[in-house]
Amino acid sequence: MKSMDSFGARSILNVGEQSYRIYRLDALQEAGLDVASLPYGLKILLENLLRTENGKDITAQDIRALASWDPQAQPDREIAFTPARVVLQDFTGVPAVVDLAAMREAMHELGGDPARINPLAPVELVIDHSVIVDVFGQTNAFERNVEIEYQRNLERYQFLRWGQQAFQDFKVVPPGTGIVHQVNLEHLSRVVFTADEDDMKVAYPDTCVGTDSHTPMVNGLGVVAWGVGGIEAEAAMLGQPISMLIPRVVGFKLTGTLPEGTTATDLVLTITEMLRKHRVVGKFVEFYGPGVASVPLANRATIGNMSPEYGSTISIFPIDDETLRYLAFTGRSAEQIALVQAYAKAQGLWHDPQAEPRYSETLELDLSQVVPSIAGPMRPQDRIALSYAKLAFRGALASSIGEPEQRPHGYDKVVDQSFPASDPPAHEEPQSSGAPPADPVEQATADPGPARAPIPVTFADGTQGQINHGSVVIAAITSCTNTSNPTVMIAAALLARRAVEKGLQRKPWVKTSLAPGSRVVTDYYERAGLTRYLDALGFNLVGYGCTTCIGNSGPLIPEVSQAVADGDLSVVSVLSGNRNFEGRIHAEVKMNYLMSPPLVVAYALAGTMDIDLFNEPLGQGSDGQDVYLRDIWPSAGEVQEVVDAAIVSDMYTAGYADVFAGDERWRALPTPEGERFAWDEASTYARKPPYFENMSRQPEPVSDIQGARVLAMLGDSVTTDHISPAGSIAKTSPAAAYLTEHGVAPKDFNSYGSRRGNHEVMIRGTFANVRLRNQLAPGTEGGFTRDFTRSDEPVTSIFEASRAYIEKGIPLVILAGKEYGSGSSRDWAAKGTALLGVRAVIAESYERIHRSNLLGMGVLPLQFPEGQNAATLGLTGKESFDITGIVALNQDTTPATVRVQANGVQFDAIVRIDTPSEAAYYRHGGIMQYVLRSLLD
Known part of the structure; x- marks a missing residue:
């Protein structure tokens, strides 16, 4: 559809000898609309509308509505956003490509042209989620893990190679290159995008959506980007704009500078806590003020990366001199940097530290008040000042293995501190309401709960140790959140060097790993001569990918695994990642803590969370003397000196010179050919999904839901990690039974993530997380429910129960509490729900992405009336549900509520x-069906 220009915004920008067509924001100023004071992110959206105005999806009224944005209004105006590009990682990217291949088949069967199913926006897929830490602590760990990765994923990689050849404008970054968000930050992001339009180049802001919720990492560069479900990404790939409500925008003012001894991780955990408490779900957050200039780009990216942990759509920094410095440092061309600077200044996107844009709400943080911090044991927003870490751990342990009265005094206050939370004077101890004063030393050594004797362990090499509650069994420097930040990575290596020089070693029960987000990290480690010190502590390179943070931590040390099982121990993982939800890191590890890379090394040396790092030694050095954290912690000056000497721009230029080519192993893969994929019925990795079976050219009318039963009745904060299959495939699970039936040996089960292209595996793992608690099956953890098709109402697997309901034609519903579907943008959390036969979800509230994804799969998201939930309404989950009023949607109207009747209980659910x-x-019936039918015309 031809672009319009109702406001006369088309103009020319000359940069050096090159001319670009741009769409001037100040043209609206001339029309009497105040765009100068708009928040940065809304200016980007406004340019998007100006450039894509077509009189249908985007109208002059849409443009005027955004330009006239009222900061205090509740979001109620829909606009259509067209991202410049789409970014995928392989776990979510494979099913997206599977769906595109299936859409080509459906297009052919409906009499259309399969070639019309093709990306209409640039798509870049980074294979980064498939490497597992099978081998660690060895010099050949990287090579062995990559070899195993290829053996496990040959079918998937061949399929992606086919996609790269079959689809236009679809590029793949091969395995062993880096983590998608770090590659996006260091190489793929343009900040200002260019494309050919008619007879000249057009320049516009680089924007993207990605099939991973941590896509906002590039917000640190000033790129408007956020995570979407795979089904939304597919629509964007097919040229469909993404519908969104004009959001509220939270301004976050920064002042001051970080104090000595703190890291970017401490800053981001502090901001995460603040914004989660402020409730920013679905909002834009943007940083402004004089403190912005003192925040290095790597720190900005770390903050943006954590957006899904506090729920915002984006968390963006404007373009300034630091942006240009980083672009030059990471090898972008002089021409690109000049364009970014000229465009940002011409469009009013350049940061003014004195400006006060109009915001819906504001927060402020003095950076000098940030203290060393960690977060855990199961949520990234649960920040703990490092000085309270031992006390907080003991309280968390007591609450998990003992009664509330056994928790140490002050624990409740510690884990719910309001920022700022600086270290108290030595004579003060944080108190819970009504708790008596307590000596901090005595309190820190209080009995955490039921006593337990340590379990002695003898390892394969003859080394002996003792495992107990709180033993650190995984210590991983991993995840794009921190490995993209040279300062914290160098700090970890310098701490390792000092530890080795003093004769310290990691404890033998700790599985250590180093999984950087790009090869640049190991390049500067080598240049600085620091690799050998990390190796000496067992932090050998295990892969360039997202490992422990997504559950690819591999098996525990066998002797440790046995001790954990024998003693029913609550053991710990520490990682420099962004997620620590229950069951995510490792099925045998109940407590997980996020922290900076140097603290990961420190806890590997200590071997336990039951330690006060400020006052207790990490261990004894080779001279027999106690070694404390303060003895080996590097100063900010020391870190910066190594950063300046060891990291040069050429590392980025060389590292990304041929990023899409891959190594010899990748290039040698046999690759299928053809416009349509030749599905292999024997494949257990890529199977044709059933979404388009018996699909007609016109949709059938929607209907009300009659006689539905409850498949699962869930509490608050059920995440997509609880819903979507993730991590390893348990040998006793329905998915394992399916694979066994298809001739797959247990050693080759691989992970759910690697099999996302096989719907048969994925639906068997939906709602099967080991920490899921379904109230219909009390006393169980995992994917269990009641089968009400049988008179004895037995407890069975959710998958088996769903098959019984589907066989009898009984629709299903899910009941849930607050924040349903929080966490990563997992499309299989919605796909699996739909394929299990669920027609509707009724929850108290939703996280943005999952609610949208449910609709994208034809599942109706409903909300309990304000102030009510399943408990207040007296629902037990055993009722039969009728939901009426849905048919109003056939008249192109959306009802505000529908009527729900459940065995005498009646209420109006919000649609x-x-x-x-x-x-x-x-x-x-879903977004894919909608797009497919629109392309038939």
Whole structure:
């Protein structure tokens, strides 16, 4: 559809000898609209509308509505956002490509042209989620893990190689290159995008959506980007704009500078805590003020990366001199940097530290008040000042293995501190309400709960140790969140060097690993001569990918695994990642703590969380003397000196010179050919999904739901990690039974993530997380429910129960509490739900991405009336549900509520279809069906 220009915004920007067509924001100023004071992120959206105005999806009224944004208004105006590009990682990217291949098949069967199913926006996929830490602590760990990765994933990689050849404008970054978000930050992001339009180049802000919730990492560069589900990404790939409500924007003012001894990780955990408490779900957050200039780009990216942990859509920094410095440092061309600077200044996107844009709400942080921190044991927003870490751990342990009265005094205050939380004077101890004063030393050594004797362990090499509650069994420097930040990575290596020089070693029960987000990290480690010190402590390179942070930590040390099982121990992982939800890191590890890379090394040396790092030694050095954290912690000056000497721009230029080519192993893969994929019925990795079976050219009318039963009744904060299959495939699970039936040996089960292209595996793992608690099956953890098709109502697997309901034609519903679907943008959390036969979810509230994804799969998200939930309504989950009023959607209207009747209980549920486009997706049975039918015309 031809672009319009109702406001006369088309103009020319000359940069050196090159001319670009741009769409001037100040043209709206001339029309009497105040765009100068708009928040940065809304300016980017406004340019997007100006450039894509077509009189249908984007109108002059849409543009005027955004330019006239009222900061205090509740979001109620829909706009259509067209991202410049789409970024995928392989776990979420494979099913996206599988769906595109299936859409080509469906297009062919409906009499259309399969070639019309093709990316219409640039798509870049980074294979980074498949490497598992099978081998660690050895010099050949990287080579062995990559070899095993290829053996496990040959079919998937061949499929992606086919996609790269079959689809236009689809590029793949091969395995062993880096983590998608770090590659996106260091290489793929343009900040200002260019494309050919008619007879000249057009320049516009680089924007993207990605199939990983941590896509906002590039917000640190000033790139508007956020995570979407795979089904939304597929629509964007097919040229469909993404419908969104004009958001509220939270301004976060920064002042001051970080104090000595703190890291970017401490800053981001502090901000995460603040923003989660402020409730920013679905909002834009942007940073402004004089303190912005003192925040290095790597720190900005770390903050943006954590956006899903506090729930914002984006957390963005504006373009300034630091942005240009980073672009030059990471090898972007002089021409690109000149364009970024000229465009940002011409469009009012350049940061003014004195400006006060209009915001819906504001927060402020004095950076000098940040203290060393960790977060855990199961949520990234649960920040703990490092000085309280031992006390907080003991309280968490007592609450998990003992009664509340056994918790140490002050624990409740510690884990719910309001920022700022600086270290108290020595004579003060944080108190819970009504608790008596307590001596801090005595309190820190209080009995955490039921006593337990340590379990002695003899390892394969003859080394002996003792495992107990709180033993650190995984210590991983991993995840794009921190490995993209040279300062914290160098700090970890310098701490390792000092530890080795003093004769310290990691404890033998700790599985250590180093998984950087790009090869640049190991390049500067080598240049600085620091690799050997990390190796000496067992932090050998295990891969360039997202490992422990997504559950690819591999098996525990066998003797440790046995001791944990024998003693029913609550053991610990420490990692420099962004996620620590229950069951995510490792099924045998109950407590998980996020922290900076140097603290990961420190806890590997200590071997336990039951330690006060400020006052207790990490161990004894080779001279027999106690060694404390303060003895080996590097100063900021020392770190910066190594950063300046060891990291040069050429590392980035060389590292990304041929990023899409891959190594010899990748290039030698046999690759299928053809416009349509030749599905292999024997494949257990890539199977044709059933979404388009018996699909007609016109959608069937939607219907009300009659006689539905409850598949699962869940509490608050059920994450997509609880819903979507992730991590290893348990040998006793329905997915394992399926694989065994298809001739796959247990050693070759691989992970759920690696098999996301096989719907048969994935639906068997949906709602099967080992920490899921379904109230229909009390006393169980995992994917269990009641089968009400049988008179004895037995407890069985959720998958088996769903098959029984489907066989009898009984629709299903899910009941849930607050924040349903929080966490990563996992499309299989919605796909699996739909394929299990669930027609509707009724929850107290939703996280943004999962609610949208449910609609994208034809599942109706409903919300309990304000102030009510399943408990207050007296629902037990055993009722039969009728939901009426849905049919109003056939008249192109979206009802505000529908009537729910459940065995005498009646209430009006709020319909969470928030935009007209979402209503269209639901009427068509899902977003893929909607797009496919639109391309038939």
